[in-house]
Amino acid sequence: MLDMRTQALDNFRRRCKEHGLAFTFQRQVIYEAVVDSHEHPTPELIYEQVRRRIPSISLGTVYKNVKTFLDTGVLKEVTLHHGSLRLESNMTPHHHLVCSSCKAIFDIDESAVEPVHLPKSALLKGFSIDQYRVEFVGECKKCRAARRHKS
Amino acid sequence: MLDMRTQALDNFRRRCKEHGLAFTFQRQVIYEAVVDSHEHPTPELIYEQVRRRIPSISLGTVYKNVKTFLDTGVLKEVTLHHGSLRLESNMTPHHHLVCSSCKAIFDIDESAVEPVHLPKSALLKGFSIDQYRVEFVGECKKCRAARRHKS
DNA sequence: TTGACACTTGAGAATGATTCCTACTTAATG
DNA sequence: CATTAAGTAGGAATCATTCTCAAGTGTCAA
Numbered sequence: 155m156l157d158m159r160t161q162a163l164d165n166f167r168r169r170c171k172e173h174g175l176a177f178t179f180q181r182q183v184i185y186e187a188v189v190d191s192h193e194h195p196t197p198e199l200i201y202e203q204v205r206r207r208i209p210s211i212s213l214g215t216v217y218k219n220v221k222t223f224l225d226t227g228v229l230k231e232v233t234l235h236h237g238s239l240r241l242e243s244n245m246t247p248h249h250h251l252v253c254s255s256c257k258a259i260f261d262i263d264e265s266a267v268e269p270v271h272l273p274k275s276a277l278l279k280g281f282s283i284d285q286y287r288v289e290f291v292g293e294c295k296k297c298r299a300a301r302r303h304k305s
Numbered sequence: 306m307l308d309m310r311t312q313a314l315d316n317f318r319r320r321c322k323e324h325g326l327a328f329t330f331q332r333q334v335i336y337e338a339v340v341d342s343h344e345h346p347t348p349e350l351i352y353e354q355v356r357r358r359i360p361s362i363s364l365g366t367v368y369k370n371v372k373t374f375l376d377t378g379v380l381k382e383v384t385l386h387h388g389s390l391r392l393e394s395n396m397t398p399h400h401h402l403v404c405s406s407c408k409a410i411f412d413i414d415e416s417a418v419e420p421v422h423l424p425k426s427a428l429l430k431g432f433s434i435d436q437y438r439v440e441f442v443g444e445c446k447k448c449r450a451a452r453r454h455k456s
Numbered sequence: 457t458t459g460a461c462a463c464t465t466g467a468g469a470a471t472g473a474t475t476c477c478t479a480c481t482t483a484a485t486g
Numbered sequence: 487c488a489t490t491a492a493g494t495a496g497g498a499a500t501c502a503t504t505c506t507c508a509a510g511t512g513t514c515a516a
Contacts (some may be wrong), residue, residue: 176463176512185394194391194410198502212466217503219464220392232391232401232410233384237503238473240345240383241371243336249424250383251432259345259383260432266424270439273400273417280446281402281411288421289438295431327483327492349473363495368474370493388474389502 162186173226183207184219185228194232234291235259249288255297262290313337324377334358335370336379345383385442386410400439406448413441 166185170177187203188195195203201216223229234257249267251260267288277283293301317336321328338354339346346354352367374380385408400418402411418439428434444452 178464178512180465188392189394194393196389196391196502198389200392210466212468214467214504215465220390221504227396230393230396232393233386235384236387236390238347238349239371239387240347241339241351242345242381242383243340245378245381251430251434253432254435260430262424262426266426267421270418270421272441273413275413275417279402279411280449281404281441281443282449283402283441283443284405285443286439286441289440290423290432290434291436291438292432292434298431298433329483329493331494347473361495363497365475365496366494372475 169228173228175222175226175228180204180208180211180215181219183211184216185223188223188229247285247287249290251290251292253294253297254291255293255301258294260294262288320379324379326373326377326379331355331359331362331366332370334362335367336374339371339374339380398436398438400441402441402443404445404448405442406444406452409445411445413439 163182166182167177170181175181183204184200187200191199191203193199197213197217197220200220201211201213204211204216220229224231234252234254240259244261247264249262249264251262252258270286270288272283272286314333317333318328321332326332334355335351338351342350342354344350348364348367348371351371352362352364355362355367371380375382385403385405391410395412398415400413400415402413403409421437421439423434423437
């Protein structure tokens with residue numbers, strides 16, 4: 155038990171070093187809160203969890219470190235399109251091509267992708283499935299060109 | 306040309322009736338702005354477009370009607386998770402099962418879904434693809450049960 | 457170990473996205 | 487055409503997120 159704690163701490167300390175981040179207690183607790191939560195939490199939820207261990211922590215610190223973790227690749231975000239609602243008028247099933255840099259979204263016709271079957275694990279959980287979409291994430295032509303110019 | 310306009314208008318008028326919505330000019334212009342934009346626009350962007358035709362329109366009206374369109378199924382949203390950042394600590398490739406009602410997200414192991422090949426259309430557009438994810442959308446056990454109780 | 461310096465924290469103000477409220481129109485219906 | 491339910495503009499209110507700054511802490515070389 156204590157071993158696991160210590161080990162987790164060491165792991166995180168190493169990870170910070172790898173990513174050039176200073177190790178702080180706040181960071182450790184925030185990171186652990188995300189890992190321990192199996193529900194893809196929001197920053198607000200993390201804040202609630204972390205406050206149990208560090209009552210004086212500020213919401214701003216949670217946001218700042220979440221951002222740092224995202225920037226350095228310690229964590230990921232579920233969707234690249236949080237922040238603002240994006241609308242869709244094509245009501246027929248189709249897939250998406252997303253640029254991770256400029257967030258542009260291109261439609262891909264359903265027929266261009268071979269059908270995906272529902273995984274058994276989904277049905278086991280009592281889920282009813284209405285549809286699925288495949289999201290291909292990459293970099294669009296423009297953004298690639300722009301990045302080359304810089305470097 | 307004029308025919309197409311008239312036809313589009315009639316189409317939209319019919320669609321409103323089908324969904325029990327009053328037909329208004331604002332609604333028509335907002336809807337057309339979404340359909341004409343091929344970039345999965347934000348409400349703000351729609352607002353800018355619509356203002357060219359109806360300078361007096363208010364942003365609130367755009368939001369309200371977008372919401373109405375979403376509620377009635379005239380439009381869809383690209384992601385169910387705009388609004389707040391959702392974090393991911395599982396850095397290995399995997400897929401998601403999403404409840405359209407409570408927005409819960411469950412992970413599905415990559416091995417549970419047969420590999421999807423990249424569509425040619427993506428490559429044609431000069432896109433470089435890093436990864437893909439499949440998102441299965443449906444209703445979780447809890448939400449289904451809750452809905453049954455109501456009705 | 458220590459000191460300098462850069463990075464981090466907490467608190468609150470500021471911003472951006474979205475919803476709510478209200479008084480004033482307008483569309484639908486008979 | 488009159489009634490009535492629904493929609494509109496405008497602004498205030500709310501929620502999520504970022505920014506600012508003064509005070510505190512981690513890092514690294516000596």
